[in-house]
Amino acid sequence: IAGITQAPTSQILAAGRRMTLRCTQDMRHNAMYWYRQDLGLGLRLIHYSNTAGTTGKGEVPDGYSVSRANTDDFPLTLASAVPSQTSVYFCASSEGTSQNEQFFGPGTRLTVL
Amino acid sequence: GENVEQHPSTLSVQEGDSAVIKCTYSDSASNYFPWYKQELGKGPQLIIDIRSNVGEKKDQRIAVTLNKTAKHFSLHITETQPEDSAVYFCAASTYSSASKIIFGSGTRLSIRP
Numbered sequence: 664i665a666g667i668t669q670a671p672t673s674q675i676l677a678a679g680r681r682m683t684l685r686c687t688q689d690m691r692h693n694a695m696y697w698y699r700q701d702l703g704l705g706l707r708l709i710h711y712s713n714t715a716g717t718t719g720k721g722e723v724p725d726g727y728s729v730s731r732a733n734t735d736d737f738p739l740t741l742a743s744a745v746p747s748q749t750s751v752y753f754c755a756s757s758e759g760t761s762q763n764e765q766f767f768g769p770g771t772r773l774t775v776l
Numbered sequence: 777g778e779n780v781e782q783h784p785s786t787l788s789v790q791e792g793d794s795a796v797i798k799c800t801y802s803d804s805a806s807n808y809f810p811w812y813k814q815e816l817g818k819g820p821q822l823i824i825d826i827r828s829n830v831g832e833k834k835d836q837r838i839a840v841t842l843n844k845t846a847k848h849f850s851l852h853i854t855e856t857q858p859e860d861s862a863v864y865f866c867a868a869s870t871y872s873s874a875s876k877i878i879f880g881s882g883t884r885l886s887i888r889p
Contacts, residue, residue, distance in 0.1 A: 698879075703785070705865055706820070706879040721876060753819050761869050761877040762808040767819030 669768040676744050676775050684739040684771050686754030694757045695737040699750040744775045778803040780868050782880030795853045797883045799866035806868040809849050814863045861887045
């Protein structure tokens with residue numbers, strides 16, 4: 664059982680480029696989340712999805728978009744990357760809402776130059 | 777919206793001693809308080825959680841206490857071991873906004889041999 668996987672593991676990206684971070688879970692969880700982790704700021708929610716076909720905005724959604732075409736996949740897209748989006752990105756899933764245990768992926772380290 | 781503050785940001789304790797990490801929250805409607813442990817290079821993992829209908833919960837060497845009046849909750853680790861070295865995050869969530877969970881900024885715990 665893989666749990667939750669993310670790709671790529673790391674990426675260096677030129678400013679202005681488009682980038683999609685991939686996230687896949689095999690636990691059939693309804694809810695999925697994207698967080699960014701910056702030193703001293705903890706984990707901040709970017710976007711979430713309660714179920715396939717629905718998405719919502721978190722604390723820091725600007726510059727990011729998501730889609731949830733099916734239960735397993737929840738890609739995060741940066742339409743035009745900026746240096747302030749340099750961060751470690753974590754995808755997570757939970758069986759129900761965020762008031763249930765969230766299972767996190769291993770993260771994607773993104774550097775925007 | 778909800779704001780979660782976590783202290784200290786770094787903590788170093790002698791192996792075998794106890795460690796305490798404290799968090800405060802701002803939204804009196806918050807009713808779910810999980811704690812996550814993040815080891816180096818990995819995603820966070822739930823270690824214990826507490827809901828607002830209880831004041832304390834224990835799981836072996838780990839305990840969490842909740843003071844709803846003061847809007848304060850704490851993580852207690854007793855008989856610390858080297859494998860307890862990690863970054864710990866507290867978080868808070870409200871039932872009415874159950875898709876969103878707000879994390880504290882994290883505590884880097886180091887266990888001295």
